[in-house]
Amino acid sequence: MRRAAHRPRTPTREKLDLMRVSVIGCGHLGTTHAAAMAELGHEVIGIELDQEKCLLLAAGQAPFFEPGLAELLARHTASGRLRFSDQLTDAAGWAELHFLAVGTPLDPDGQGYQTDQVVGAVRSLVPLLHEPCTIVGKSTVAVGTAERLREIVEQLANVPGIELVWNPEFLREGRAVEDTLRPDRILVGLGSPEARKAVEAVYAPILAAGGTELIVTDPATAEVAKSAANAYLAAKISFINAMAEVCELTGADVTEVARTLGIDQRIGPLGMRPGIGYGGGCLPKDLSAFTHRVRELGAGGATELLAAVDTVNRGRLEAAVALAERAAGGSLEGARIGFLGASFKAGTSDVRDSPALRLADRLHLRGAVVVLHDPQALAGAHRALPVVQYRETALEAVAGADLVVLGTDWPDYVTDPQFPARAAGAVRLPILVDVRTAVDPLPWLAAGWSVWQLGRPAQQPTVLDPTPPGGA
């Protein structure tokens, strides 16, 4: 990997009070953050240890799909405002502010976070710094981690004035670029006026545009607020999914229950769609790590609450398998299933902890022949779950199917008004199992489908049987 050359300060940068920043760790968060910082006008270097990823990024290409990201990467690597390197030294002597965006996966025991990436990045970076600067942690960490890292900074710093602050990230995958450029809040835990000045300067273009609240607090509060935000989102999803379970046992319709609840301003409609539960690279791991941490701290009530959220989420897969079995008339053995969607949610190619892929695997294990399509996640899905079949188009995936399962709510399947009729023409039996409660059943019913959704009675097609009485 060729090293990125140092660049002199440009007059434009000084005039606009723009900064030289580094982003250490260029995964989903770091790549998006680096591209967005360049879009704001800063000069940016992204540091990524994975050479293959780094080469791709340096060539201006996105290693994963996120709306708008490929365009930003191409534009800013071409202009030279955004560079990538696998050498930390390229960032250390150059940037005034260093974002830490490395991974915090779960420990192999599935409990707390592994902190070796954040600790490793700080241990490698700090001895290379010879000017005062600010390290801004963005990774999601357990409360107490920033304080531990601050002590490491103190031990290893060669010069005074190296600040460490924690600035957890709230972006949603599928809207990562938009959320980074126009976040609803920027949360920073810090301990000195110098650190505050640096954070205000790097986010100045966002704050000047309005609509973003800057919340400045202490590092522990910032860490807990991030964990609490993800826990609350997970709890909301599990709550409506628990109500879906109640509805299934009573013949009630959970979508009407959700609508009724969502109108109440204290509750709100977002995150109230019943389904197979939350997944992805954040909520499941963050909830597990937070549960582990609050248990360690001895917070009994919080531990029980968070554990229940996880239990409900885990139960959703079995509920979805049972729904598919009912829709198939009892058994999935030998059934051909056209499976739509593999990413953990629409708008991203991310298949980490994807409930859709887990469901595809379970259906395969029940003896079904699963044929899967996804608009953006085919390559990742194939690597993660090679035992099922894959097709390049949705219609190829559903061709000859006895059952179609909608696993991820991509607009390709949900909002295209032609899709229900086209898919009906391709399948053997028009039975839709929508485990995301994503489709409006009406156009599907009109195209001859029966529609099965979690927590509500099955709906039968509205098209009349074209066979004349006594005919055929």
Ligand SMILES: NC(=O)c1ccc[n+]([C@@H]2O[C@H](COP(=O)([O-])OP(=O)(O)OC[C@H]3O[C@@H](n4cnc5c(N)ncnc54)[C@H](O)[C@@H]3O)[C@@H](O)[C@H]2O)c1
């Ligand atoms: N993905 C999201 O949407 C999202 C949202 C909010 C917060 N977060 C948090 O952000 C952090 C990163 O998440 P992610 O999804 O981008 O993870 P990721 O695993 O996709 O990316 C981490 C990257 O850091 C690189 N890396 C590790 N150590 C390095 C080092 N010393 N120098 C340079 N590169 C290094 C890895 O090679 C990897 O590419 C996690 O703590 C996550 O919880 C993620």
